[in-house]
Amino acid sequence: QVHVWEIGGGSVQAGGSLRLSCVAAGSRVYVQSMAWYRQAPGMRRELVAFTSSSSTTVADTVKGRFTISREEYSAAAFLQMNNLEPNDTAVYYCCVRTFQSTTDYWGQGTQVTVSS
Numbered sequence: 001q002v003h004v005w006e007i008g009g010g011s012v013q014a015g016g017s018l019r020l021s022c023v024a025a026g027s028r029v030y031v032q033s034m035a036w037y038r039q040a041p042g043m044r045r046e047l048v049a050f051t052s053s054s055s056t057t058v059a060d061t062v063k064g065r066f067t068i069s070r071e072e073y074s075a076a077a078f079l080q081m082n083n084l085e086p087n088d089t090a091v092y093y094c095c096v097r098t099f100q101s102t103t104d105y106w107g108q109g110t111q112v113t114v115s116s
């Protein structure tokens with residue numbers, strides 16, 4: 001079993017910055033990929049950023065403002081969010097996939113609110 005936690009989030013004015021952290025823990029967790037998704041009220045959950053040993057991508061809507069990072073061989077990932085906009089307001093979720101399973105492990109989510 002893999003447990004995933006998101007740390008960070010909160011409220012900020014437009015133009016501000018926030019940093020989200022994601023930690024995965026469990027017995028013999030070998031992380032294959034980590035990703036950040038977000039879901040605004042009434043909207044579908046969307047991919048924000050993804051990182052694995054072979055690739056790193058961010059959505060076009062946040063490119064140039066958000067950066068995903070992960071320490072090599074670490075079960076932790078970070079999402080640095082700069083120049084935040086009201087449209088970035090959403091619950092942000094971390095999703096982890098391990099080498100041992102095809103299951104996607106999700107955290108509970110953390111709220112990010114950006115006011116104009």
